[in-house]
Amino acid sequence: MSNTVSVKELTSTLAVDIVYGQEFENIIIKSSEVSRPGLILTGYIDNYPHERVQLIGRTEMGFLNSKTSEERQEIFKNLCTVDTPAIIIARGMEVPQELIPIADKYQIPILSARSKTSRVLANVTNFLETYLAERVSKHGVFLEVYGMGVLLVGASGVGKSETALELVQRGHRLVADDRVELYQIDELTLMGEAPEILQNLLEIRGLGIINVMTLFGVRSVSRKRRLDLIIDLRIDDGTIEYDRLGYDHEYEKIFEVNVPKIKIPVKLGRNLAVIIESAAMNFRASELGFDAKEEFTRRLDALILSNREVEHD
The missing domain is CATH 3.40.50.300 (P-loop containing nucleotide triphosphate hydrolases)
Incomplete structure (x- = not known):
């Protein structure tokens, strides 16, 4: 048998907080894998694992900050889908304002983690593998x-x-x-x-x-x-x-x-x-x-x- 895990369970267990979309905390996470959407941000959307938790680190944020506000809006339209369970911003970085309304439209909670990106990736992956394993x-x-x-x-x-x-x-x-x-x-x-x-x-x-x-x-x-x-x-x-x-x-x-x-x-x-x-x-x-x-x-x-x-x- 397989267990399920919600965004709320993830945030209550790990050092991760919901900063936007508190009303979506009961969203169910179905995949134990975590995606760093580098290619998606550049516009390459083929084989995009949209059902995974998406993790934005310093590298991804640096790329986003190099774009105009209009370009960021188009990027986030690719990133956000009805199947995306959550988006995590690592290192306590500020959430891009263009992301908030798009994530809200697709009912995606935005999470913030204070740890460095590699540690967040490891912690979230281990948590999901434990709870979602057969x-x-x-x-x-x-x-x-x-x-x-x-x-x-x-x-x-x-x-x-x-x-x-x-x-x-x-x-x-x-x-x-x-x-x-x-x-x-x-x-x-x-x-x-x-x-x-x-x-x-x-x-x-x-x-x-x-x-x-x-x-x-x-x-x-x-x-x-x-x-x-x-x-x-x-x-x-x-x-x-x-x-x-x-x-x-x-x-x-x-x-x-x-x-x-x-x-x-x-x-x-x-x-x-x-x-x-x-x-x-x-x-x-x-x-x-x-x-x-x-x-x-x-x-x-x-x-x-x-x-x-x-x-x-």
Whole structure:
């Protein structure tokens, strides 16, 4: 599913203000891309991305200031369309007077940002990509463990929320319980966050719903987190075989990203919180080049070689 975002949400989140067209603040932005309309200002309107937010920086403003008032009016008639969601003027520069009535005619809000143009472009693009990205909901408990985004999945009743509660008590952070919304940032990155109705809440069987931030403080929760690892908690009934040495690499593909996934058996007496902490640390160590199974392989090869040399002697 895809979210929508309005001009009002953009201005209330970023350091951007509506200076003209306050009554148009509920205009919906449909494209996550931001356009710097340099060629449009020169009169080249072929392939003009009119559905994007238009950003005017110092270079564009310098070009506009070199034109007469009548020429600027003609330029802004090309720039403004019924599909243009907003026009942003960067660096706090003064809005050209010729733009105001034309933008008003097409119901386009004019925004002002104090930051330099490249920063405004980056901030607005990141904001729009986050809010307009395609999303998928996945059942599970999402946590930040040692700075890594760890998603606990498994059958209902396997103990995901209870394990999450113990991890929070041990100093880790809750991102989402029961359901996490995932969206793709780039070809390597998935971000996850809780639906608004579930933020900071954790359901414990027999206890009910608790507010983690209220009980454990603001440091016990995280608004969003990159997904680094999926841990599949499986009830150990003796029928499932597990990779004892960690040589098998399993991944789950979400959108276009392959996320590493490991299976952990659940049975009476196992401290899942400690095991998950160890899994996260071991995964981080392997990412940094410290792989325990490779060390074991080297030791095993050395032992085999040593035994062969003894036999030859």
